[in-house]
Amino acid sequence: MASWIRLAWLIAAKDLRVELRSKTALLSSLVFAALVLVVFNFARDASLVSSTVLAPSVLWITIAFAAVIALNRAFNLERENASMSGLLLAPISRGVIYVGKFLANLAFVAAVELVTLPLFVLFFNVDIWDSLGGLLGVMALASIGFVAVGTIFSAMVVKTRFAELMLPVLLLPFMVPPLIGAVQVTTRLLSGRPLSEMLGWLRLLAVYDVVFVTLCVMVFPALVDE
């Protein structure tokens, strides 16, 4: 049991090391996140719309877009290095390869989120200390959901000519349930609502994650094997 986890980590670590050397995916997402936050800050009229109402949506729009950028770049790196074919020759279960890719992408997206959060606190003047644990939790739950599907799709679109365009088109419907749930939970967290009001949404996010990670592990072999 432990050996496949180790294998997945190895695969993930390799991807992360490659990315850390070039840093392009991470940097583009971060710049994008900062840009979106700045624009939103100037776009709203502070007297009309309070930041507590707007903030959760802005946070999650930023995360969503930055995640798509990160996902796109991650697999382009793959194509440029053609390392997937090497991986496939090794006697590793396809599911393990998927989990490795998924973990690497999750790490990218998590890095983007962890930098977006302080920027968000800074620009929107929101107090997140009391709800920090919950915020990190819902960020993890939602991210797992769309990174799972995003990993599958980025593996597909990398074979097409319009990869950067195709990924958002395919992924958008799949981001809807995690995003709705995430915004709902974030709103309640920031307003200090009790946990009972969020349980339904958290359950939805959790079920979504379990279902789609399982499904993606099952269909990944169809992507790479004839």
Add this chain to the structure above:
Amino acid sequence: MNSELASARRIIRLGFALTAIALIAVAGVYVRALMYTPIEVRQGAAQKIFYVHAPAAWAALMAFSVVGIVSALYLWLKDPRLDLFAASSAEVGLAFSVVMLTTGPIWGKPVWGTWWTWDARLTLTLMIFLLFLGYLTLRAALSDPSERARFSAVVGILGLVLVPFIHLSVYLFRTLHPAPILLKPSKPSLPDSMLATLLYALATFTLLYIGFVTTRYGLARAVAAQSGREGTDA
């Protein structure tokens, strides 16, 4: 190879025959809905859009389910004809989605005062449309037939599993649509003549779906038969 093309021709002919019958039936629905079904007092004539919108939505959802289920069968059985059938259902589903997405707002504006609401059903119709579009665009962007079949099958399956989640999340969020009027345990809230028109429309559009898919599938088989003979990709 010749017999393959002959089969395809037969399927196309059958498809067109069914489509023709269905289109005539649609004309019948139009006559019945427009002339022989009473106007709903509070909503006015626009309520009758329901008789073309709801069956289109039903057909689109049916087409979508077929894509998902047949995609799963394809990945399991590897028969390329299953892939062709799934793709056909997707294209037909797109056509029904277009009707669904246009008639929905046209119905919404006079009856609820707004072109669009992000409620459970309308959002689902938009998502299904986007999923069909994504599925077909992906197919168009992949030139290797095996890749095309496998990749779109994955999209089909993932998409089908997604539908209940979208419905649930948006429904939890809010609902503006009227409560389902056919699924009440006692008597449906529609008066009998309207119910009859609706059921007639549902049956007709189902037949139209079958006609369209059969024809499209026959076409796909014919293309495959041709490219097989010439040894090139269609």
Add this chain to the structure above:
Amino acid sequence: MPSTPDNAGYMIAAYVITVVVYVGYTISLWRRARLLLRSEDD
């Protein structure tokens, strides 16, 4: 008793769009079939 709203225009628009899409799609299928099968008979 409020009067029944006069919104038949919307109804006509919807019914027209519907039939245009279905007939249009049928024609598309027909033309593609003709193109494909005619080239076969050459």
